[in-house]
Amino acid sequence: MDKRPGVIPELIIPVGAVLFGIYYLSTVWTLPFQAKVVGLYVTSGIVFLFAILCFRFVRELRSGEKSWGLHGFFSDPVTEGRRWGVLLATMLFIALMPVLGFALALFLFVLSTVLLVGGKAKIKAAFIVATSITIISFGIFILFVKVRFPLSIIDETIKNLVL
Amino acid sequence: MEQFQTIAGLFVYSLQYWWVMIPAVILGNVVGAIPGFSAANTIIILLPLTLSVDVEVALIFMMALYSASQLGNGIPAILVNIPGTGGAAATTLDGYPMAQKGQAQRALVYCFVASIFGGLIGTMFVLSLLPILSQVGYYLHSVEMVVIILFGLTLIAVIAAKDLVKGLLAGLLGLLIGAIGTDFIYSEPRATFGLLELYDGVPLVPALIGLFAVSEIFTLIERGRVVKDEFLDVAVSSKFSDVWAMVKESMSHWFLMTWTAIIGVVIGIIPGAGASIASFVAYQQARTFSKTPELFGTGIPEGVAAPESANNGVTSGTLVPLMAIGVPGGSTAAIMMVVLQYHGVTLGPRLFIDQPELAYGIFTASLITYLMMIPLMFPMAMYMSRVTTVPAFLLVPMILAFTMLGAFVPRGYMFDMGLAVGFGLLGYIARKTGYHVTAILIGVILGPLMEQYLMRALRISRGDVGILFSSYIGNALWVFLIITLLIPFLRERMTKSKMEAG
Numbered sequence: 274m275d276k277r278p279g280v281i282p283e284l285i286i287p288v289g290a291v292l293f294g295i296y297y298l299s300t301v302w303t304l305p306f307q308a309k310v311v312g313l314y315v316t317s318g319i320v321f322l323f324a325i326l327c328f329r330f331v332r333e334l335r336s337g338e339k340s341w342g343l344h345g346f347f348s349d350p351v352t353e354g355r356r357w358g359v360l361l362a363t364m365l366f367i368a369l370m371p372v373l374g375f376a377l378a379l380f381l382f383v384l385s386t387v388l389l390v391g392g393k394a395k396i397k398a399a400f401i402v403a404t405s406i407t408i409i410s411f412g413i414f415i416l417f418v419k420v421r422f423p424l425s426i427i428d429e430t431i432k433n434l435v436l
Numbered sequence: 437m438e439q440f441q442t443i444a445g446l447f448v449y450s451l452q453y454w455w456v457m458i459p460a461v462i463l464g465n466v467v468g469a470i471p472g473f474s475a476a477n478t479i480i481i482l483l484p485l486t487l488s489v490d491v492e493v494a495l496i497f498m499m500a501l502y503s504a505s506q507l508g509n510g511i512p513a514i515l516v517n518i519p520g521t522g523g524a525a526a527t528t529l530d531g532y533p534m535a536q537k538g539q540a541q542r543a544l545v546y547c548f549v550a551s552i553f554g555g556l557i558g559t560m561f562v563l564s565l566l567p568i569l570s571q572v573g574y575y576l577h578s579v580e581m582v583v584i585i586l587f588g589l590t591l592i593a594v595i596a597a598k599d600l601v602k603g604l605l606a607g608l609l610g611l612l613i614g615a616i617g618t619d620f621i622y623s624e625p626r627a628t629f630g631l632l633e634l635y636d637g638v639p640l641v642p643a644l645i646g647l648f649a650v651s652e653i654f655t656l657i658e659r660g661r662v663v664k665d666e667f668l669d670v671a672v673s674s675k676f677s678d679v680w681a682m683v684k685e686s687m688s689h690w691f692l693m694t695w696t697a698i699i700g701v702v703i704g705i706i707p708g709a710g711a712s713i714a715s716f717v718a719y720q721q722a723r724t725f726s727k728t729p730e731l732f733g734t735g736i737p738e739g740v741a742a743p744e745s746a747n748n749g750v751t752s753g754t755l756v757p758l759m760a761i762g763v764p765g766g767s768t769a770a771i772m773m774v775v776l777q778y779h780g781v782t783l784g785p786r787l788f789i790d791q792p793e794l795a796y797g798i799f800t801a802s803l804i805t806y807l808m809m810i811p812l813m814f815p816m817a818m819y820m821s822r823v824t825t826v827p828a829f830l831l832v833p834m835i836l837a838f839t840m841l842g843a844f845v846p847r848g849y850m851f852d853m854g855l856a857v858g859f860g861l862l863g864y865i866a867r868k869t870g871y872h873v874t875a876i877l878i879g880v881i882l883g884p885l886m887e888q889y890l891m892r893a894l895r896i897s898r899g900d901v902g903i904l905f906s907s908y909i910g911n912a913l914w915v916f917l918i919i920t921l922l923i924p925f926l927r928e929r930m931t932k933s934k935m936e937a938g
Binding site: 282283285286287289290293294296297300301304305306307308310311312315316318319322323325326329345346348352355356359360363364366367370371379382383386387390391392395398402403406410414418420421422423 | 601602604605606608609611612613615616619621622624625626627628650653654657658827828829830832833834836837838840841844845848850853854857861862865866868869870871883886887890891894895899
């Protein structure tokens with residue numbers, strides 16, 4: 274297996290920046306010069322730097338310093354599983370909060386994250402941490418600062434019991 | 437002489453309000469340390485309180501909270517690589533590597549000493565030179581501001597990223613992300629992907645949380661805990677008694693802290709520039725004049741002291757244009773202006789004649805706040821440093837939960853939590869591939885500002901780009917910018933020639 278660092282991961286950000294620059298310009302193209310001046314200059318700068326990077330990568334590929342591929346970007350499968358699991362749990366938390374409400378969504382999110390990172394053996398710790406974070410967050414964000422998070426019947430009941 | 441007598445009298449008078457300052461200092465540290473909260477939005481939340489009390493109490497409370505929040509920003513930057521605001525982004529460069537080496541307590545003590553020392557020096561500097569300093573803003577117009585912002589960004593790209601090209605590309609990407617939203621003059625949406633939530637531009641708090649907190653969490657999962665395993669013993673062996681020795685050690689850098697605080701004050705006076713630029717300029721200055729510049733970025737205390745002293749110097753600096761010409765130098769100063777105007781205080785040059793006790797009182801209150809932080813903050817350094825030894829399965833959910841909720845707070849959109857995750861992925865890829873997240877964040881912060889000044893300059897010149905080279909100060913700054921870009925190449929060439937000669 275090729276152990277040399279791959280250039281593909283290093284190209285994600287410059288390629289993304291160039292594409293975003295093109296999209297940005299497409300949205301300002303019909304506007305007067307003053308409104309598109311930042312887009313024009315900054316995108317030109319990004320394209321110029323991208324060209325330098327491409328030139329450098331070609332040189333590194335030719336000299337054998339780097340290879341085509343993704344080597345060095347991903348860790349071992351267990352860590353990657355945890356990482357993607359946490360990402361998925363975060364996205365589910367955001368998607369489900371309007372349905373489940375603040376307290377339940379937060380409790381389930383913290384519980385699942387502790388279990389994902391620490392494993393099933395940490396079930397007791399997961400319950401303690403999830404309960405503590407939910408209580409503290411509810412106190413700070415809902416009761417004290419009164420942030421308008423989506424509230425369910427559970428949240429309303431707790432709120433009415435406390436206040 | 438009369439001015440100093442007034443200041444001395446106000447100092448004693450402000451001391452009576454210790455009961456306002458202590459809770460404000462504690463609250464300021466907490467809100468400064470939590471990304472999503474800041475002195476500005478905390479004062480907004482507490483507006484009913486500040487509007488209902490006497491003007492002196494309101495002023496002292498706001499000032500104490502503002503000063504303490506600047507110190508609080510550096511705490512998570514050191515412990516978990518998440519700056520409370522953009523102003524503490526430079527602190528992560530050396531603070532976090534120190535924490536990873538088991539020196540979190542030392543880094544925190546340096547952070548506290550530099551913040552307090554920088555704040556005191558900055559306040560005293562402003563108090564003694566207020567009439568002169570208030571003139572600085574008159575010489576900086578839109579052209580100079582554009583160059584200052586570009587200079588700041590170049591500096592960050594050169595400092596933060598090991599690779600200049602990648603650093604500049606990250607900074608430019610940040611600028612372009614910062615330019616998303618409706619433009620200032622024609623109100624046309626740009627690059628919003630059709631999302632209404634982006635019409636006001638990219639919100640800074642989710643960007644900061646994503647780029648620093650979420651991306652750091654993804655790397656923390658891999659490492660297991662903040663402190664590296666080989667330094668775990670060092671981290672847990674830190675004692676409370678070490679604090680005093682560390683305070684003495686950090687005070688040996690008093691000269692570094694003094695001039696970086698003055699850098700902070702001067703940059704703070706420029707409206708809009710703020711702590712983000714000041715801390716990086718201070719960091720770069722500390723590195724340039726250091727005997728061991730190659731150690732910067734590996735976890736050395738000077739790399740913590742310089743930016744922390746500067747961003748606390750900014751606190752006093754941002755208030756100078758507010759008090760002298762009635763123009764707030766930052767968001768917190770703008771909110772303070774609203775509160776003061778509600779109380780019937782008219783800000784501007786007449787303030788020093790009509791109400792000198794208020795004009796100078798704001799700075800004496802800041803001075804006392806910094807003195808009060810000494811007994812309040814140092815005993816906590818040891819306990820705070822233990823955060824670095826907490827295992828990832830506990831730290832990850834805690835950070836993730838609080839920061840995701842923090843992303844929601846400023847605007848109240850669920851969309852902002854999703855945006856934080858998006859920025860988290862961008863930050864994670866950037867970290868993995870050597871494009872520094874700090875450069876992206878500073879670009880996002882400075883993008884709208886730069887655009888505003890650039891548009892203004894071009895409207896004055898009717899679209900002639902030559903206006904950017906039309907002022908002496910601007911041209912001098914262009915020269916500095918080019919020198920900053922050339923330094924890495926020159927340094928590389930010198931190292932190469934030395935090696936060849938060797």
